[in-house]
Structures are given as structure tokens and as C-alpha cells.
Amino acid sequence: MSNKATIRCPSNIAFIKYWGARDLARAIPVNPSISMTLRSCFSRSTVEWLDEDGEHEIRWRAAEGGLETAPPAFADRVRRHLDFLREWSGQGGRFRVATENSFPSAAGLASSASGFSALTLAVLGALDRQVSPAEQSALARLSGSGSASRSVMGGYVEWPAEGEGEGGSECHAHQLATAEHWDLRNVIAVVERGAKKTSSLDGHRRAETSPYFCTRQACLPERLEAVRRAIEERDFLRLGEVVEAEAIDLHCVAMTSTPAIFYWRPATLLVLEAVREMREDGVAAYSTMDAGANVHVICTPESEIEVAARLSRLDLDLSLIHDGVGNGPVVEPEHLF
Amino acid sequence: MSNKATIRCPSNIAFIKYWGARDLARAIPVNPSISMTLRSCFSRSTVEWLDEDGEHEIRWRAAEGGLETAPPAFADRVRRHLDFLREWSGQGGRFRVATENSFPSAAGLASSASGFSALTLAVLGALDRQVSPAEQSALARLSGSGSASRSVMGGYVEWPAEGEGEGGSECHAHQLATAEHWDLRNVIAVVERGAKKTSSLDGHRRAETSPYFCTRQACLPERLEAVRRAIEERDFLRLGEVVEAEAIDLHCVAMTSTPAIFYWRPATLLVLEAVREMREDGVAAYSTMDAGANVHVICTPESEIEVAARLSRLDLDLSLIHDGVGNGPVVEPEHLF
Numbered sequence: 020m021s022n023k024a025t026i027r028c029p030s031n032i033a034f035i036k037y038w039g040a041r042d043l044a045r046a047i048p049v050n051p052s053i054s055m056t057l058r059s060c061f062s063r064s065t066v067e068w069l070d071e072d073g074e075h076e077i078r079w080r081a082a083e084g085g086l087e088t089a090p091p092a093f094a095d096r097v098r099r100h101l102d103f104l105r106e107w108s109g110q111g112g113r114f115r116v117a118t119e120n121s122f123p124s125a126a127g128l129a130s131s132a133s134g135f136s137a138l139t140l141a142v143l144g145a146l147d148r149q150v151s152p153a154e155q156s157a158l159a160r161l162s163g164s165g166s167a168s169r170s171v172m173g174g175y176v177e178w179p180a181e182g183e184g185e186g187g188s189e190c191h192a193h194q195l196a197t198a199e200h201w202d203l204r205n206v207i208a209v210v211e212r213g214a215k216k217t218s219s220l221d222g223h224r225r226a227e228t229s230p231y232f233c234t235r236q237a238c239l240p241e242r243l244e245a246v247r248r249a250i251e252e253r254d255f256l257r258l259g260e261v262v263e264a265e266a267i268d269l270h271c272v273a274m275t276s277t278p279a280i281f282y283w284r285p286a287t288l289l290v291l292e293a294v295r296e297m298r299e300d301g302v303a304a305y306s307t308m309d310a311g312a313n314v315h316v317i318c319t320p321e322s323e324i325e326v327a328a329r330l331s332r333l334d335l336d337l338s339l340i341h342d343g344v345g346n347g348p349v350v351e352p353e354h355l356f
Numbered sequence: 357m358s359n360k361a362t363i364r365c366p367s368n369i370a371f372i373k374y375w376g377a378r379d380l381a382r383a384i385p386v387n388p389s390i391s392m393t394l395r396s397c398f399s400r401s402t403v404e405w406l407d408e409d410g411e412h413e414i415r416w417r418a419a420e421g422g423l424e425t426a427p428p429a430f431a432d433r434v435r436r437h438l439d440f441l442r443e444w445s446g447q448g449g450r451f452r453v454a455t456e457n458s459f460p461s462a463a464g465l466a467s468s469a470s471g472f473s474a475l476t477l478a479v480l481g482a483l484d485r486q487v488s489p490a491e492q493s494a495l496a497r498l499s500g501s502g503s504a505s506r507s508v509m510g511g512y513v514e515w516p517a518e519g520e521g522e523g524g525s526e527c528h529a530h531q532l533a534t535a536e537h538w539d540l541r542n543v544i545a546v547v548e549r550g551a552k553k554t555s556s557l558d559g560h561r562r563a564e565t566s567p568y569f570c571t572r573q574a575c576l577p578e579r580l581e582a583v584r585r586a587i588e589e590r591d592f593l594r595l596g597e598v599v600e601a602e603a604i605d606l607h608c609v610a611m612t613s614t615p616a617i618f619y620w621r622p623a624t625l626l627v628l629e630a631v632r633e634m635r636e637d638g639v640a641a642y643s644t645m646d647a648g649a650n651v652h653v654i655c656t657p658e659s660e661i662e663v664a665a666r667l668s669r670l671d672l673d674l675s676l677i678h679d680g681v682g683n684g685p686v687v688e689p690e691h692l693f
Contacts (some may be wrong), residue, residue, distance in 0.1 A: 231608065234571045269618065271568065271608035279604065281629065285622025292618065 023067040024144025025351040028061040028137035028170055030122070030130065031204055032307060032315045034246050035239065036269045037165050037178070039226035046165035047190055049226075050239050051179045053246050054169045055203060055317075058345025060122040062130065065355040066138035067115040068145040075101045080119035080355055089118075097138060100162040104142045107158070114142065117355040122209075122340060131219070135162035136170035140348055154354045156191035163220070170187075173347030174198040175250045177243075196346040201253045206304075206324040207340040208330050210286035211312040217280045219310045225276040234267055255319055259305030262317060263294075266307040273310065284312040284336045293333055294326075304325060360404040362482025362688040365474035366555060367397040367459070367467065368506050368513065369644060369652045370540055371583050371599045372576065373606045376563035378517075381500035384527055386563075387576050388516045391506045391582050392540060392654075395682025397459045401474035402692040404452040405482040412438045414522030417456035417692055426455075433468075434475060437499040437501065441479045444495070448685035451479065454692040459546075468556070472499035477685055493528035500557070510684030513537040514580075514589045535681045538590045541660040543641075544677040545667050547623035554617045556647045562613040572605055592656055597656060600631075603644040610647065621649040623672045623677040630670055631663075639663060 031054040039049040077094045080084040089097065102116045118138065120130050139159040143150060150158070152172055160168035160178075169176040169192045176188045178192040226232050242261050249258035273280040287308070294306045294316055304318040304326045320343075327339055368391040369525070376386040414431045415423040426434065438451045455475065457467050476496040480487060487495070489509055494616045497515075504527045506513040515529040525633035563569050579598050586595035610617040631643045631653055641655040641663045657680075662678055 042519060184593070230571050230575050231568050234567050238567050264612070264616070267611050274604050275608055279601070281625070281632075283625055285625055288618070288620055288622050288625065295618075 024141045025354045026063040026137045026140040026348055027061050027351050028064045028348040029057045029345050030133040031056045031169050035243055035277050038269050040223045043223055046160045048180045053149040053177045054220050055344050056173050057342045059275045062133035063121050064118040064141040066141035066145040068112055070112045073113045075113050076115040078117045086117055097333050108146050120234055131164035132166035132170045135164040135167035136161040153191045191286050196250050198346050202320050202342040204318050206288045206315040206316040206326045208314040209338045210284050215311050222310050229272045229275040231272050263305040282311050287312045290314040359482050360693045361462045362402040363474045363477040363685055364398050364400045364505055364688050365470050365685040366394045366682050367470040368393045372580055374502050375606050377560045380560055383497045385517045387492050390514045391686055392681050393510050394679045396679040399470035399474040401455040401478040403478035403482040405449055407449045410450045412450050413452040415454045417542050422590050423454055445483050468501035469503035469507045472501040472504035505529045525619050535683050539657050541655050541680040543653040543663045545627045545651040546675045548621050552648050565614040566609045566612040568609050568612050592640055599644050600642040619648050624649045627651040
């Protein structure tokens with residue numbers, strides 16, 4: 020048995036957002052969320068288990084390809100999750116970890132979702148532990164990055180708010196539909212490559228200070244049901260209307276929190292406007308954003324080229340990532356170290 | 357007796373916004389609003405009453421100084437208000453009107469507030485009708501531009517939502533404090549000189565479609581009381597915190613209406629951000645916006661120069677208007693025609 024595993028795990032884009040936790044440390048959300056698992060934006064994580072005492076080693080691969088010591092804040096979160104998984108497994112020892120992202124970190128592209136789901140699955144691989152997808156999801160969630168619970172599965176994924184169980188183990192995502200069920204695309208307008216000023220974790224903490232938080236919760240059951248049905252029936256217009264309104268909602272809750280959180284950049288507004296104009300011209304496209312400045316333009320395969328062409332014509336310093344629904348994590352034959 | 361009068365009437369900036377009407381045509385608001393009457397942004401209106409049958413003549417003075425036929429949409433609103441005031445006065449006849457603004461129209465600078473209050477007062481002058489400030493306010497309100505009810509008075513003004521009376525005549529503004537009570541300044545960052553895409557009237561119509569409208573209403577009594585007390589006690593920080601949150605609220609309601617209304621431009625976000633950064637450096641300044649892209653930076657006399665200097669240093673195509681609390685309408689000796 021090898022004590023080393025490498026997993027490639029995709030990011031996901033939430034159609035209905037996780038924003039506000041009943042238990043932030045264990046990532047028990049206030050409301051259910053629904054996402055589409057991506058394919059082009061992913062994290063890769065190699066984990067080696069060593070049957071010896073000592074500190075974990077946590078590195079990441081920079082854009083240049085070399086392995087570097089991970090930044091302290093990120094390394095701390097990883098270390099805590101490794102400690103948790105070690106305790107869960109009952110195996111002792113220590114881990115060596117290296118991770119890399121295919122896309123900018125901490126910029127509203129859910130790098131923690133892909134990063135912590137990849138890490139979790141790679142740890143399971145290194146320990147040679149076979150667990151169900153539900154348990155994979157719950158374990159990824161317990162990293163503290165709740166959206167990681169959705170990234171261990173492909174296609175369209177719902178993460179309910181119920182089922183705390185022992186240690187929160189019952190609160191996990193499940194697949195609503197496979198990627199093959201509906202080929203949706205996501206043209207990501209990356210308007211900001213740097214890290215956002217306010218982390219999602221701080222956003223969750225402040226969410227309930229917004230006077231609109233409770234109103235949002237009251238609207239969500241109907242919105243969740245609309246998204247479930249739209250996915251089931253492949254109803255793009257229905258999906259898009261709800262998804263775009265939901266993203267604006269998330270940011271309104273953030274902007275009305277105390278202290279207020281503003282994630283949008285000037286280019287964010289211009290991309291949102293461009294997408295609204297596209298629709299007036301009959302292009303099937305809707306915007307969504309996570310807690311960040313970048314805009315995910317959800318579209319059909321037929322509209323993807325037009326969406327990208329129009330965004331490129333904007334006089335903006337943005338880069339586009341062509342993404343779409345994907346099949347979820349894969350085991351990689353090559354390791355990062 | 358002369359049948360001609362010219363009134364110069366200031367715009368106002370709302371600290372608590374009018375957004376949503378119980379009766380839009382008669383401008384009966386859902387909630388009370390509070391504003392500061394300005395001095396540098398004003399409309400001037402000359403009205404002549406002619407004791408003869410025929411159409412009203414409605415012109416406006418363009419930037420070049422010549423009189424021009426007013427645009428049809430604006431002329432229609434003016435004509436309806438002239439008809440209403442003629443019926444109210446019982447005098448028959450017709451009016452000749454010319455009007456001008458000292459600032460860009462329909463760009464979230466409350467040009468309809470100053471324009472319709474100036475028009476109303478000039479009609480009263482041309483007809484030589486002496487009425488109380490309360491009745492002036494109610495008559496200005498009945499133009500359909502509700503915020504005009506606040507511009508007929510100087511200083512700090514509250515417009516309650518109650519008191520419909522006969523023909524809405526009892527729903528009028530009253531002064532909370534004079535301009536002399538508290539010298540506040542308003543550095544207006546004009547980021548967009550053109551007319552906004554969605555009128556305030558359409559905004560009022562859509563306000564109640566926002567799921568957040570009712571929540572906003574529930575928050576307003578506390579917010580109104582905070583603003584009243586802050587004005588009374590000249591408590592700038594208390595005022596500013598509430599005023600800035602209130603403006604964000606207004607735009608969140610707009611953005612979550614059906615159809616959604618987006619007033620912000622890229623430069624709006626950058627000015628909002630700059631003002632937040634000023635505060636971190638101890639500069640007394642808070643942002644507010646009406647239904648438009650421009651940002652009113654409310655500040656103290658001590659901070660005004662620093663606010664303007666910092667906004668000027670932004671790499672933005674914006675012009676600044678230095679405004680502040682003013683004393684309300686004045687009769688002008690010179691006519692526009």
C-alpha cells in the first residue's frame with residue numbers, strides 16, 4: 020500500500036449560496052445551498068502519510084511550478100484540518116502536503132472549496148480509507164470551508180442544512196443530477212486576481228447582522244425549489260432568473276452587514292450590465308458571483324462563444340476562464356512531490 | 357400687481373429616503389423622509405400668469421443661456437402640475453413658464469425636487485397667492501415629485517407619511533432645524549452627468565416588489581429617530597452611520613426589485629470606497645446617494661477641503677460640486693424672460 024495520494028478536485032459555483040452559519044467552526048449552514056461542480060477550475064493536492072511523530076509539512080505550488088511554504092493563514096487552516104482527519108482516522112502519524120490551484124486563490128472562485136475537498140480526499144487516499152461520498156462530503160465540510168462539501172461530487176449538488184449528527188457527520192451534500200444531465204457553461208470574468216479584503220468566513224460571521232438576512236432566509240425555500248426544478252427540467256431561463264437574483268441578494272446582505280462588506284469592483288458592475296444587455300439581445304446568459312468581485316456568467320453551450328466575445332469586447336482589464344459543469348474529483352497518477 | 361414671479365429653489369439631499377408610494381400620483385409616501393436642503397444646487401423658475409385661454413408655454417434655459425422648448429416628458433409633467441394649480445386657484449387663464457437648473461438634470465441630484473418646488477412657488481407668486489409653508493409643501497408635493505415637498509423649506513426637513521387630508525393637502529413637510537443650527541457640507545461627486553435609465557417614479561413603482569422593502573420599512577422608525585436626534589444634538593458620527601447605511605439600503609431595494617434597477621456606475625463604487633478609507637484616516641465624511649449614480653459626501657466644514665482633495669486625486673472622470681445646508685427658496689428680482 021502506498022501512503023501517498025494525489026487528487027484533483029474541482030471548484031464549484033453556487034446557484035443558491037451558503038452565507039451564514041449556525042456553527043461556523045463545523046460549517047453547519049443556516050440554509051441549504053445548490054451548486055454546479057466545475058471542471059476547469061480545480062485544486063490538486065498530494066498528501067503523504069508518514070508513520071512518525073512531528074509537524075505536518077504544508078507547501079503549495081506557485082505559478083512558477085516550484086514548491087513553496089504555504090502562507091501562514093492558509094497553512095494554519097490546513098494544519099487544523101489535517102489534525103482533525105488524523106484524529107478521525109485514529110492512525111496518528113503526520114502528513115506532508117502539497118497543493119496547487121489552476122486559478123487565482125481567494126478571489127471569489129471558491130479556491131477553498133476545491134482546495135479543502137482535494138485535501139480531504141487526498142488524505143483519505145493516503146490513509147487508504149474508503150468512505151461513502153456522503154462521508155467524504157461531511158469530512159470536507161468539517162475543514163471549515165462549507166462549500167468544500169459540494170465539491171466532492173460532480174454535476175449539480177445540493178448541500179442541505181439539516182442533519183447535524185455526531186460531529187456534524189450527517190450534514191453532507193448529495194448529487195441532484197449528473198453533469199451529463201445538463202451541459203451548462205460558465206464563462207468566468209476574472210476582474211480581480213488578488214485576494215479579497217474580507218474572507219468568506221468573516222462574511223458568514225457578519226451575515227446575521229444584516230437586517231435583510233432573515234428576509235433572505237424566508238425567500239430561500241421557494242428559490243431552492245425553483246432551482247431544483249429548473250435543473251430537473253433543464254429550464255435555463257427559470258434557473259438563470261433565480262441564480263442572478265440570488266447573487267445580488269448575497270451581496271446586498273453583505274453590503275448591509277455591520278461592518279458592511281463590499282466585494283464588487285467597478286468592472287463587476289460593467290460585466291453585470293453587459294450580461295443584462297446580452298439578454299436583451301437574446302443571448303442566454305445570467306450572472307452570479309460568490310463572495311468576491313469576479314462574475315460567473317452561466318450560459319448554454321450555444322451562447323458560450325457569444326458571451327465570451329462580448330465580454331472580451333468590453334474595455335476592461337479582465338481575463339476569461341471557460342468553464343462548465345464537470346464530473347467531480349479524479350485520482351491523479353502523478354504526484355506534486 | 358405683477359403676474360410674473362421668479363423663484364430660486366434649492367435641491368435637497370435625503371438622509372432618510374422616499375422610496376415607495378402609497379399613492380404615487382399624489383405622492384403619498386409609504387414612509388417619512390428627512391433631508392437637508394442644499395444651497396448650490398438649485399432650480400430657477402419664472403412663471404407668468406396670462407388671463408387668457410390657450411396652452412401653457414413651457415421652456416427651459418439650456419446651458420448656453422438661450423430659452424428652448426422643454427423636452428416632451430418634462431413638459432408633460434409641468435403641464436399637468438400647472439393644470440392642477442390652475443384648478444386649485446380657481447383663476448383660469450394660462451401660464452408661461454421658463455426654468456433652469458444649476459446642475460445636471462435627472463442624474464440623482466433631485467432636479468425634480470428643486471424644479472417642481474420652484475415651479476410651485478413661482479406659480480403662487482404669479483397668482484399673488486399667500487399660503488403657509490405647509491401648504492406650499494403640500495402643493496409642491498402634488499406635482500408628483502414627492503421630494504419637492506421638502507425643498508420649499510431651508511435647513512433640515514422632515515416629510516411625514518401621514519396626513520392625507522382632502523386631496524392630500526395635509527401631507528406636507530416641516531422644518532426640523534434651521535440651516536444655522538448645524539453647518540453641514542455636501543461634496544457631490546458627479547460621476548454621471550446624463551439622465552439615469554430608470555426614473556425615480558419607476559423606482560417607486562417597483563419598490564414594493566423587492567423582498568427587502570418590508571424589512572426596510574420595519575427598520576425605518578429607529579433610523580428616523582436616530583437621524584432626528586443626531587440633527588438635534590449635532591452628532592455627526594451618529595448621523596453619518598445611519599445616512600450611509602440608509603443609502604446602501606435604498607440601492608439594495610432597487611437592485612432586488614423586479615425588474616432590478618441598477619443605478620451605480622463603476623465610479624460610484626470607487627467614491628464609496630474612498631469615503632470609507634477617509635474615515636479610517638479620521639476624516640469626518642459619509643456617503644449618500646439618491647436614485648442615481650452620483651455620490652453626496654456629507655461632511656463637516658473642517659473636513660470639506662480634505663474630502664474634495666481626496667476625491668480629486670482619484671483617477672476618475674468626475675466633477676465636484678461644493679454644496680451645503682441652505683436656507684431654502686428665495687424670490688429673485690430678475691426673470692428668465
